[in-house]
Amino acid sequence: MDDKTVFLTICGMGAVTYLPRLLPMLLLSDRRLSPWIARWLSFVPATVLAALLAPGLLCRDGELTLELNNFFLLAAIPTFFVAWRFKSFFGTVAAGMGLVALGRYFF
């Protein structure tokens, strides 16, 4: 692909990313949602984040990896603790990355 085709492809990728981000909020922001839908949507933050997170911790190359050499899973446990106990977003991200780096350095 030449650079121009690559750029146009990236623009296409941008368009199909933007529309799902935009349309629901554009169409729904001034409507009253039924209480059922509002309740359904209130579950989205916790469930979508859990769904995004879990495969990264538990799977490698399309397979379940629950062994002790899975640093991501091991590091996730103290990282969860830091997030829960200290309620610090910044500290949680820093602790998680630091733990993985340490684990790889020592083992």
Add this chain to the structure above:
Amino acid sequence: MKQQEYSAQEKKNAGFWSGVRQALPIVLGYIPVGFAYGVLAQKSGLGLFNGVAMSVIVFAGSAQLIGAGLFGAAASPFTLIFTTFVVNLRHLLMSAALAPKLKGWRKWQIALFGYELTDETFALHSMRMAKRAPPKIETFAVNITAQSSWVAGSLIGYIAGGQIADVRPVGLDFALPAMFIALLVPQVVKPVYLMMAILAAGLSVTLYLLDFSQSHVIIATMVAATVGVGVEQWMTKPSS
């Protein structure tokens, strides 16, 4: 009169900087993940301009990492656009979840705001907007700060790409999971949210392993949210 204008301006400045501050944890995650993307973009043969343009135009972490890989594998434009669409379709749900918080916003403001809706900015905004309506300037400052750091990380990664063989040794590749943990924990404010988060995690892993690896997130989220509404209804039903 002049005094009032001055204080309004001051308020705006304070709101802007408060938004920048609130976005800092996302910056801490976006610079390393953006860096990792930049390295990959360089290695997959994208030019500097196109590599960075993707961070400006698409602005979506996992989709860009997959995209750079596909460009490297000489995939067709259709494959690239379609894969990006499927991977990013989950934002539909996030956009709908934030919609009630944007009551009274002008259309162009929503159009700007939606452009920078990512997993991370979504999670942060849904916390910020849960109880009150924060100033718009603060909200936009969060988004602009987040995307600027993403673009900066991509650029640095691209430039460093020639020197770096692997981004793993320093733990950069854990930035994204760590960010999801940091964002997830404060969302779990009710026991039923915890139950449904665990359900969504289990479903997502199962679907991922069954090779639904492009749509596992959106399916797991929709099923868990639906079950959640049912469970909540069942728990609050007065016992007869």
